[in-house]
Amino acid sequence: MPADRPGRRNLESREKIRADWLDGKADAEALTEMLQVIRQGSAVDTSQKVTDLLNRGVAPQSIWDALFNGAGELLMREPGIRSLHAVTCTNALHFAWQHCSNDATRRY
Numbered sequence: 001m002p003a004d005r006p007g008r009r010n011l012e013s014r015e016k017i018r019a020d021w022l023d024g025k026a027d028a029e030a031l032t033e034m035l036q037v038i039r040q041g042s043a044v045d046t047s048q049k050v051t052d053l054l055n056r057g058v059a060p061q062s063i064w065d066a067l068f069n070g071a072g073e074l075l076m077r078e079p080g081i082r083s084l085h086a087v088t089c090t091n092a093l094h095f096a097w098q099h100c101s102n103d104a105t106r107r108y
Helices: 002-016 028-040 043-055 060-077 081-099 103-107
Strands: none
Touching: 002 043, 028 043, 028 060, 043 060, 060 081
């Protein structure tokens, strides 16, 4: 199904992330790069950018910051339930990511 294609791609992409991916450094420039892809790219572009940034040594928090900023921007530009869902979904995914101890699941 088209709706689950990004998830299927991410199953493959997670194997390409370096072993010490959690030890990255916060990077404001990377946050800006990620936000640009969120604004203009596809689901494939976004997933690839995350993999690239993590492999470049960027901290996951910089990526989460971009995701939260992107969801907030969407809510400001297009107020409504759909954009609000982007904010609540990002928050829920971040909570799950923070509380999951399985590395393979966190990479997904």
